[in-house]
Amino acid sequence: MEPERRISGKAEGVISKISSDIRALNSSILVISQKIKYLVRNEKILGRNLLVLNKKIKVMQESHGETQSGNAGSFQNELAQINKRLEENAEAIAELQSDVENIKQNYAKAEQVSEIKYVIDSINPLEFATIKDMKELVGAKSSAKSKK
Numbered sequence: 001m002e003p004e005r006r007i008s009g010k011a012e013g014v015i016s017k018i019s020s021d022i023r024a025l026n027s028s029i030l031v032i033s034q035k036i037k038y039l040v041r042n043e044k045i046l047g048r049n050l051l052v053l054n055k056k057i058k059v060m061q062e063s064h065g066e067t068q069s070g071n072a073g074s075f076q077n078e079l080a081q082i083n084k085r086l087e088e089n090a091e092a093i094a095e096l097q098s099d100v101e102n103i104k105q106n107y108a109k110a111e112q113v114s115e116i117k118y119v120i121d122s123i124n125p126l127e128f129a130t131i132k133d134m135k136e137l138v139g140a141k142s143s144a145k146s147k148k
Contacts, residue, residue: 129137
């Protein structure tokens, strides 16, 4: 009878090992099934988010396309205004250049004016006698000599 117990004891050990392995596998399967449930749930959430984001992107692309065509018109208007201002500025610059050339040709420079001022100050024409003054002096002297 003892040999049967040894077999049954070995069988019980093998059965207990198989039973513990089955429990471990069962708990692993439960963990995996929970992870799969979370994956499925997250997949659904991501799918909804993708749909919402795609709709938003389409709306943005459509609005961007409309504003881009609107922006192109306003951009051309702004460009035309800038070109107009550039032309006006170019005309004003040409006019100013001609005025500067006119001033250079027709007016004295500061050096020339300072030279003239120096000459006038050194000569002092206010101290010169006029022809009328000279005639009066000559007439007064000649009348004085004839009276003597």
